[in-house]
Amino acid sequence: MSLINYRDAVGKALQDSMREEPRLIVIGQNLAAHALKPLAETYGLDRVRDCSISESAMVGMAVGAAMKGMKVVVMIAYADIATVCHMAIVQSAAKLHYLTNGRLHCPVIIRLPIARFRGHGPEGNEVGVSWFYNVPDLNIAMPGSPSQAYWSFREALTRPTPTLFFEDRSIHLRAGELAANNPGGRAAITRAGERLTIIGAGRAAALAEDAADELSKRGFGGAVEVVSLGFIKPCDTETVLNSAGKTGRVLIVQDEPEWAGYAPYVRCALDRLPPGSLAMAPRMLVGADQYLPYWDERPFLPSLENVVSAATELLK
């Protein structure tokens, strides 16, 4: 099987979807001349729509097109801009299926690349995932591998409610194999182990995988299991609980602060395990509760070193 990187996996998901779904359109900025030039040449400017810098109306239009049975991918330049279209995401997109009693579907992907480590500063390096965590019917994908990137994108377009697709540009060049089949939103066990479960999504899942590999080299071979969530909402708690129940020790890694997000959600979900299942209290390793400065974002985020360090503590 050949390897593909994360960025190309997203691109392939879009290409395959455009080919297979004749009523799928893409709306964004600077697409036909640059970002999606080959797609525009293949499918025409009706389906690859260059739009003004109007993110709120872009999402609203996607909902309107979905009312007529279309599928839409809205390309937002980076995740921070979700603040501009928050109204349209929550009020127009997420509620459509519910408010119409299921008579209208909203198979819309809102692509929100996380753009840290690129010198954007605090207006361009937010994750923003947890801002949406309490919105019912909103799917949130945060893929941590090329296969998850590909399949969560394909999966999103089959759902009757919209999906925020938080792809992390910091792992764009990470390579892997594509799974043969759509896991249907299930989390992935990307490293198998017996003594500790590390849970994460997006870049944090990639960090967990690297930490598991590093710990293998340090004498903890076969110890660490990694659960890469992929979809953080709805969240595959079954896979999480099975792994945690097996290893008895849990570390949850999240780039955002601890107030909200999948980390506190998963930590609460662990209460569903039978009493005594865990050998010790689950631990969260999270981003600092502050903005990330332009000059260096890394000291305020989980790193390979501190994931390895936290895992080592738990394995003692």
Next chain:
Amino acid sequence: MRWEHEKKHPAQTFPSKGQEAIAIGTCLALEQGDDVLPSFRTRGAMIGMGIGIEEQLREFLHTPSAVGDARDAPHHASWPERGVMPGSTMIGGHLAMAAGVALANQTDGASNVSVAFFGDGTLGSGDLHETMHIAGSWRLPLILVCENNGWEMATPWPKVRQQRSLIPYAEPFGLASRQVDGNDAMDVYQSARWARATALGGQPVFLDCLTFRMGLYSSHFGEVRPGIENDLAEAAKRDPLKRLGDWLISNGMASADDLARLQRVEERRIEAAFAHVAAEL
């Protein structure tokens, strides 16, 4: 609103008294396959698209056969398969949704338009400007129908903008526009026919329909608009139902007695509809 005060249903209502001609005249000008997105005050668009009184009342009362299961507030109720799309979102947001319907029609090569209704207070919403910008640029088959009643809740238009008409704001975006006497059903109908042809011909349209809100902003808001007695008296003279009736009489198509009888019949029909729907509970 009376039923609400009698506690027969819990919905907040947004009276459209004085503005009826805009929705009805527009919807009568549409064709099979066209869609409308009403504002919270555009009850007439549901009626104009053929949604029966009983069907609408089921959403007020949450009867077992309410197709929307009374999930959305009754002023946002929708019948998508019959061209009444939900305008549910924040003020102005539904205009972008209407542009999306137009986008789908354009991409599919369908010969249909989408129509969004909204009040002149929506001028303050960024989504109106974004929608006009995109619709003009992409030449979407979209018709924006402004129910320009001159009031934002209890605030008269001169306090919140420079010009009564919204056409000066719409034209630079590339929309064809027309000032319409919103209290004249014939003018609305003719304008909407022109708008439909223009929109399908490749230029979105802005209809600025001047009117006057004779009732409250809403049944819950209960605002006071001091000094509007003269405006109300003037609006009563220009009442769209009265004017259409006068036109029918002057053209020999109905007598005053015919119209009075029709009004009685319709009032009885609406009361009977409520009783019938309430009996479904």
